[in-house]
Amino acid sequence: MPLWHVYHPPGAYSPVQKKQLADDITEFYARIGLPRFYVMALFHEVEASSFYVGGEPAQNAVRIVIEHIARHATDPAARRRTREALAALVAPHTTERGLYCEFHIDETAQDLWMMDGIAPPPARSEAEQRWARENRPVPY
Amino acid sequence: MPLWHVYHPPGAYSPVQKKQLADDITEFYARIGLPRFYVMALFHEVEASSFYVGGEPAQNAVRIVIEHIARHATDPAARRRTREALAALVAPHTTERGLYCEFHIDETAQDLWMMDGIAPPPARSEAEQRWARENRPVPY
Amino acid sequence: MPLWHVYHPPGAYSPVQKKQLADDITEFYARIGLPRFYVMALFHEVEASSFYVGGEPAQNAVRIVIEHIARHATDPAARRRTREALAALVAPHTTERGLYCEFHIDETAQDLWMMDGIAPPPARSEAEQRWARENRPVPY
Numbered sequence: 001m002p003l004w005h006v007y008h009p010p011g012a013y014s015p016v017q018k019k020q021l022a023d024d025i026t027e028f029y030a031r032i033g034l035p036r037f038y039v040m041a042l043f044h045e046v047e048a049s050s051f052y053v054g055g056e057p058a059q060n061a062v063r064i065v066i067e068h069i070a071r072h073a074t075d076p077a078a079r080r081r082t083r084e085a086l087a088a089l090v091a092p093h094t095t096e097r098g099l100y101c102e103f104h105i106d107e108t109a110q111d112l113w114m115m116d117g118i119a120p121p122p123a124r125s126e127a128e129q130r131w132a133r134e135n136r137p138v139p140y
Numbered sequence: 141m142p143l144w145h146v147y148h149p150p151g152a153y154s155p156v157q158k159k160q161l162a163d164d165i166t167e168f169y170a171r172i173g174l175p176r177f178y179v180m181a182l183f184h185e186v187e188a189s190s191f192y193v194g195g196e197p198a199q200n201a202v203r204i205v206i207e208h209i210a211r212h213a214t215d216p217a218a219r220r221r222t223r224e225a226l227a228a229l230v231a232p233h234t235t236e237r238g239l240y241c242e243f244h245i246d247e248t249a250q251d252l253w254m255m256d257g258i259a260p261p262p263a264r265s266e267a268e269q270r271w272a273r274e275n276r277p278v279p280y
Numbered sequence: 281m282p283l284w285h286v287y288h289p290p291g292a293y294s295p296v297q298k299k300q301l302a303d304d305i306t307e308f309y310a311r312i313g314l315p316r317f318y319v320m321a322l323f324h325e326v327e328a329s330s331f332y333v334g335g336e337p338a339q340n341a342v343r344i345v346i347e348h349i350a351r352h353a354t355d356p357a358a359r360r361r362t363r364e365a366l367a368a369l370v371a372p373h374t375t376e377r378g379l380y381c382e383f384h385i386d387e388t389a390q391d392l393w394m395m396d397g398i399a400p401p402p403a404r405s406e407a408e409q410r411w412a413r414e415n416r417p418v419p420y
Contacts (some may be wrong), residue, residue: 001350003343003384005181015329015337036334040343040382042287045328049155050183052162054176054275057155063143063180065207072420078249079410080259088255089399095256102180104209105145105252111359112385115377117367119360147322158399187333189295192302194316194415197295203283219391220399227397235396242320244283244349262345276328 002029003067004041008057009048014100018043021093028069028089033124036068053100062094071123072107104123142169143207144181149188152268158183161233162206168229173264174210175272180199182260193240202234211263282309283347284321289328292379293327298323301373304376307322308369315412316349342374345381351403352387 001124004025006013013021022041029039048057066086073079086123088102094101113120127140144165153161161180169179188197206226213219226243233263235243253260253275261267267280284305286293293301302321308321328337346366353359367381374381393400395417401407407420 014386016346017330018329019335019337024333026335028331033251039332039334040338040341041332042326042343044326045330046182046184049158050185052159052166052179052181054165054179055159058180061180063182065143067384073252079249083252083254085253091257100253101258102254104207104248104284105205106201106248106386107248107252108184109359110213111356112353112363112387113383114363116286116366116380117371117384119363182325186322188322189298190325192319192321193286194300194319195303197299197318201320204323205283213392216391217390222375223392223394223399227394228287231397242395243393244347244388246347246386246388247392274336 001011002039002069004039005041005065006043007046007051007063007065008043008099009044009061010093012045013043013093014060017093022091024089024093028085030132031126033132035128035135037131037135037137038070038120047079058100060098061100061102064090064101066103066105068105068107068112069110072121141221141261142179142209144179145205146181146183146188147203147205148183148239149191149201150185152202153233157233161230164229164233170272172211173268173272175268176258177275177277178210184233198240200238201240203241204230204241206243206245206268207258208245208247209250209253210260281344282318282319282349284369285345286323287326287331287343287345288379289331289341290325292342293323293373297373301370304369304373308365310350310412312341313408313412315408315415317417318350318400330403334337334399340378341380341382344370344381346383348387349390350400351394360363 006063023085026036036129048059051058053061060118118137165181166176166179170176191198193197193201213222260275304314305321306319310316328339331338341374352361398417
């Protein structure tokens with residue numbers, strides 16, 4: 001967590017542009033204290049003949065699916081801040097480049113989640129801070 | 141929302157057949173008032189050596205994953221109607237063509253969802269109707 | 281259900297190794313009484329330039345997304361047993377082969393799920409046992 005799936009037209013992103021988006025995503029979550037290695041971003045090229053928006057083949061659309069596990073926004077204000085912050089994050093990589101962009105966040109249970117056989121430590125715990133410092137899962 | 145992922149064997153669908161399924165999906169949601177551009181259908185070709193059903197490589201199976209965000213069926217009767225209507229929708233594209241078909245619907249939160257930086261309007265609001273008429277997200 | 285998506289580097293798994301993992305997954309659920317054909321495992325090759333962990337291209341990471349529909353673990357002890365059993369299942373296919381592995385389980389609603397137009401029978405019902413014996417969906 002977070003896991004980002006980015007479905008995009010062929011050629012929409014060069015390797016450098018993918019890394020830039022992945023970096024921006026990683027920075028966002030690192031700022032709120034998550035270990036950097038928690039952040040996975042997978043890019044999936046989908047041809048227009050396999051990507052329909054409103055029944056029409058799409059050549060300019062990006063669909064992002066985000067899985068949040070380690071942190072769930074609770075009150076409506078926090079949820080609003082989350083969605084607006086992520087919209088601001090993706091805008092330079094999508095809308096501002098002429099790519100229509102839709103995303104949604106799915107929130108799944110923290111206790112059904114494992115990394116190299118270890119259940120990640122509780123949010124904001126000492127152990128999580130150590131994972132962030134060492135940037136890898138360590139027994140705790 | 142809705143987002144449909146269709147995982148299918150290579151060659152199971154021609155571009156025309158994909159568009160027909162995408163059209164049927166779009167009509168279904170447009171009939172209940174959703175803007176057509178809300179409907180995204182992504183097709184993913186998966187070879188038999190990467191697609192296992194009960195441990196066996198599958199050449200005739202279609203797995204559909206559906207994300208519902210804008211509308212969630214509430215009472216059991218409505219949920220039954222939803223699953224049966226979608227089963228009827230996919231049957232001509234799958235079972236009736238000799239393709240085994242499993243689907244499930246995941247429902248995720250409406251307030252963690254954005255389109256081109258705008259949070260979609262409430263269900264059945266004036267703004268949603270305008271989005272449906274203009275078939276694009278407009279500030280409201 | 282269960283549906284497993286395995287995102288992995290090119291070449292990480294041969295067809296034989298994919299089938300072995302799919303077999304292990306299938307055995308796990310068959311042991312708790314699920315029909316074998318419920319178990320779908322899809323493998324998705326993702327190149328390093330499309331697979332970022334902490335902003336870095338990954339050549340040794342496997343990300344598994346698991347959808348549970350037919351059975352949901354309820355109490356904390358059962359959830360712990362589930363995650364630990366699945367971690368043990370995947371270890372020989374990932375960590376023990378030098379592949380970093382993260383997985384999470386998403387649980388979705390049983391009543392929004394269909395197979396060949398039939399809503400699967402209730403957990404542990406006579407009908408489910410018959411589906412398991414015949415290894416296919418039959419009207420009930």
